[in-house]
Amino acid sequence: MRPSDIAAKLKVWLEGKGVRRATIVGHSFGGLVGLELAHQFPGLVEKLVIASAPAFGLDAQAKKLLTNPVAEQGAALIGRLPLWKPLVRGYVQWLFGDPRKLTDRHVEGYFQSLQNPGSWPGMLEATRAVGEYKLQAQALIDSKIPIEVLWGERDRLVSLVDGERLAIAIDAGFTVLTGVGHCVPEEHPEAVVAALRSTTPGRKAKDRGRSES
Numbered sequence: 001m002r003p004s005d006i007a008a009k010l011k012v013w014l015e016g017k018g019v020r021r022a023t024i025v026g027h028s029f030g031g032l033v034g035l036e037l038a039h040q041f042p043g044l045v046e047k048l049v050i051a052s053a054p055a056f057g058l059d060a061q062a063k064k065l066l067t068n069p070v071a072e073q074g075a076a077l078i079g080r081l082p083l084w085k086p087l088v089r090g091y092v093q094w095l096f097g098d099p100r101k102l103t104d105r106h107v108e109g110y111f112q113s114l115q116n117p118g119s120w121p122g123m124l125e126a127t128r129a130v131g132e133y134k135l136q137a138q139a140l141i142d143s144k145i146p147i148e149v150l151w152g153e154r155d156r157l158v159s160l161v162d163g164e165r166l167a168i169a170i171d172a173g174f175t176v177l178t179g180v181g182h183c184v185p186e187e188h189p190e191a192v193v194a195a196l197r198s199t200t201p202g203r204k205a206k207d208r209g210r211s212e213s
Helices: 003-016 029-040 060-067 069-080 085-095 104-114 119-132 137-143 160-169 189-197
Strands: 022-027 045-051 147-152 173-177 210-212
Touching (some): 022 029, 147 160
Parallel strands (some): 022 045
């Protein structure tokens, strides 16, 4: 569950499908995978759209908690317990900027994913990888890949400040989505489509801080 390893395997998978150049959209942890794809294989990535990615890791206290052996025992225990759908709904509502946009279909998707074998230990491993992640900012700038960063104004999981920091660090365009939380592709898919269709390279200083309702 390390972004660099997933990126390497994704490249092999894409090439196996005959894909030599691609526009990549990465959200949250997937955003780190997208950044790694662009860093490791710049020839593969035609354009990069990143949303709500925790590219600056975790604070020292969170890292200490995650490396504690008790964390592994807790993840294994949770994985053996029956999953309560109202609890899943409550968490996803917290992620959404406007909980009224949350549908039963959204909740069901998260609920089914969390029931997969190994999902909880996998999330622990992925969260540890976030804590260890090192953004290769200069390599991304040198790649000349057009990059657009999208961020929800109400993101409670990865702060808007971190979104702006990321856009500045990699010289990318930056769009703030009004009323949107962490789940950008689900809450505001139109913004993702607009970023994909845009013919204007993302890395322009005037683009930073642009707002979209």
